Amino acid sequence: MFSSFMTNAWIVATIVAPVAGVVGFFVVLRGAAFPAHAIPNSAFAGAAAANVFGFSALLGLGAFAAAAAFGIATLGRRGRNDAVTALILVLGLAIGAVFLSSSSEYEPQLYSLLFGEVLGVSTTELWPVAGLALGCIVATLFLYRPLLLASTVPDVAEARGVSRYGMELAFLLVLAAATAMTVPVVGALLIFSLMIGPPAAARALTDRPPLAIVLSVCIALVTVWVAIASSYQTNWPIGFFVGAFGAFDYGVGRVWAAGRRSRTVRKRGREGDAPIDPSMVMA
């Protein structure tokens, strides 16, 4: 399990998980799970295009992911962006299907882009992935304060001069960079589940934003490590394990939060709040 053939898989998983944990914290906080689904799927089309036209896969991934991020931020401006996000997702899959159909190795290509080929990562691929990972984490921490403010109380942030559109675009571009880096390694679907499950679990465990980010990274790391080990032992696809463990993380977080809430309610009940006088309540 720790043979040289596996070493790169462990390394790349250990690089990808912290990015998913840090970026995913804001994905979940902003309710941006749908863009986090659409951008990797658009990136998948970019990788397919790169395969057909023979340019670098990373370039194809990056260009398509950035275009999707820009489209969602700009077209979905001022309000809900779900229709725009859905259309970009569909467009990405449609373009990807065209490029893949013109390739002779349709099935294995599709499979690895959606579910990743973490076991087949070469050492030369590690450096660009590590560089992009570091860039994504630094960018997210640089945006931390205004992004946290804009994600929590957008009106107040805007009144302080933090642009709602600027923050949305900056964040989605970071998401696009994280996607471009991770799709060829863990696949479009895996990075999505890794960006949602661990951060969603982390926010149930703590009330402190920085601690939630740290916990999110830790849970993401454990999730991919256990997924690789399970995949190696069972020969089942790693995609199954990342997806299943991501959902499991979230379930545990919910149960923990429910337990914590009932403890808080009991505590508050003991303190004995004065009952509200209905006549005092304004219409």
Added chain:
Amino acid sequence: MPRTSAARTPRDHADTAEVLEVDHVSVSLGGRQILDNVSFTVGAGEFTGLIGSNGAGKTTLLRVILGLQHPGAGRVLLSGRARRRRTASVGYVPQKVLLDPDTPMRARDLVGLGLDGQRFGMPLPSATRRAKVDEMLKAVDAERFADARIGNLSGGEQQRVLIAHALIARPRLLLLDEPLANLDLRSGQEIIALLHGIAVEHRIAILLSAHEMNALLPVMNRVVYLAGGRAAAGTTDEVVRSDVLTGLYGHHVDVLRVHGRVIVVAGPQFESDDASEPDGHDPIIHVS
């Protein structure tokens, strides 16, 4: 058009440093005139009520002051200067904030973001920072729930946290959009008393929008009355008068004073299906 704006009336304060000057501001949105030549000033430490019914232009006026809405005509000066971007010199508490109970953030974290939330990078924890946050939480009487998750707090509690968030940056002007709209009577009175104390103690000017002025009468230094996009400004006695409001509304309005309360009533010739009626819910009494 009758000019009802009494923008420059003598003030009871000795120093009349103007924190805010709204100078002949007009705004049209989608072909509809929202604000029409609105002028008034707010002095340091003054408590000003921005009164008007739904759709009178209160929120638009606050957005113009915050620099979020470009006025088609006129200008806004803060302490005599044009507004800069990315500043915390004006505090703002928005209307109807609903904080997500899933957001992993304590009340004290949101107050801390009030210090420097517009700056890039991670905040470094420090004793000074913590002391400032504690002091501010105490000032708004929010110590009890300082460590509670913000999304689990009641509307009134969240409002106190947002006021602390706005005040910790030591603005000279605090804007509040309908802070009393979703509160029960007692919480509303507590918030008003709290804001009044802040205005007096720290000499922070407060501009608070409301559709109901009676709750504000004991603390309000001045009133800006908005109707149909036009404004009348001055002390309550100068503005809330039958002749001034009649000019503002464009039809006859009676102002009644009952047991220290003010009631604004449309005049007898008023037709209830008149399109200029600003309050659709209540055709007779605008302000009870």
